[in-house]
Amino acid sequence: MIQLTRAFSVMFDISETEAQVFSSKFSPELLPKNAYFLQTGERCNKFSFISSGLVRVFAETEKREVTQWIGxxxxxLTDISSFMFREPARWNIRALSETTLWTLSYADYLQFEKELPAWNMLEKRFVAKCFSVMENRIFDFIALSTEERYARYFAQYPNHFNQVPLQYIASLLGMSPETLSRIRAK
Incomplete structure (x- = not known):
């Protein structure tokens, strides 16, 4: 819970006391290795914080699986479109290892707005942060070479290369596993 409180405080620039109020609404959840947090077509009914472990967000197309994110x-963690707009999920979210979460149900999420006056401002910051991450990712795909995308990802998440199957990282970076292997060999 301390990790969640700290994340709220830092990410949303709020006091430790305010962060504790928000964190107290989350419940612990254990996601066993290979268990699904969410499957395509379901409605996402939870918003979680990853305390430990790894998850993969991916979709299956006719030709291949596409990894969107490794958390x-x-x-x-959530499928933001499904959670916020109550749409069927496009993404599968699956644990790559045993994963410990702090989870807020959709019903409790709706109560935040009523019980916690600062929630609207925090929600706005969270959505803006998500948008910023998405913009950076789009920029990387447009402006950087495969080698530069690899170098940037490796600099940010070096531990993923020992814990995540390389074909998932290759997909996340928009390259084939063979291209990733060639880049790593350099």
Whole structure:
């Protein structure tokens, strides 16, 4: 819970006391290795914080699986379109290892707005942060070479290369596993 409180405080620039109020609404959840947090077509009914472990967000197309994100400790987890707009999920979210979460149900999420006056401002910051991450990712795909995308990802998440199957990282970076292997060999 301390890790979640700290994340709220830092990410949303609020006091430790305010962060504790928000964190107290989350419940612990254990996601066993290979268990699904969410499957395509379901409605996402939870918003979680990853305390430990790894998860993969991916979709299956007719031709292949596409990895959108690999989440680890210190990150929030949900299918934001499904959670916020109550749409069927496009993404599968599956644990790559035993994963410990702090989870807020959709019903409790709706109560935040009523019970916690600062929630609207925090929600706005969270969505803006998500948008910023998405913009950076789009920029990387448009402006950087495969080698530069690899170098940037490796600099940010070096531990993933020992814990995540390389074909998932290759997919996340928009390259084939063979291209990733060639880049790593250099």
């Amino acid at each position: 680890d400790a210190g990150h929030f």
